[in-house]
Amino acid sequence: MFGFDLDPGDIREQDVDMAAEQAGRLEALLAEQEERLAGIVGTGTGDRVQVKASAAVDGRVLEVVLGPQAAREGSHVLAEEILLAVRRAQDDTRRQAEALLSAAVQEAVPGLDLAALNEQLNRPG
Numbered sequence: 001m002f003g004f005d006l007d008p009g010d011i012r013e014q015d016v017d018m019a020a021e022q023a024g025r026l027e028a029l030l031a032e033q034e035e036r037l038a039g040i041v042g043t044g045t046g047d048r049v050q051v052k053a054s055a056a057v058d059g060r061v062l063e064v065v066l067g068p069q070a071a072r073e074g075s076h077v078l079a080e081e082i083l084l085a086v087r088r089a090q091d092d093t094r095r096q097a098e099a100l101l102s103a104a105v106q107e108a109v110p111g112l113d114l115a116a117l118n119e120q121l122n123r124p125g
Helices: 013-038 075-108 115-120
Strands: 041-045 051-056 061-066
Touching: 013 075, 041 075, 051 075, 061 075, 075 115
Parallel strands: none
Antiparallel strands: 041 051, 051 061
């Protein structure tokens, strides 16, 4: 029912009803998760762990904390550490959001293989 190789002549009314019901459940679950999504904060550190950053789900940097030894290796290294910590915080936020949404989709549409669906959607041509 959820593949992209459907024969339009083979779709039954009950298939349409089931898809509409699942879409409604998914919409309700996503609305419930909206507040949880907004509250996600990702964290990341630089390689030397003297820089810590946090980021919101929309990518905004919320905080950057420098340890007492952070600037010892010079401004260039410090700048790289800050960028690395921020990127890791944003990646952490993205992972948390994807996990939350994936769980909501799995609850609304049990058995849906999101990895396979994503692969099909991103396949060229």
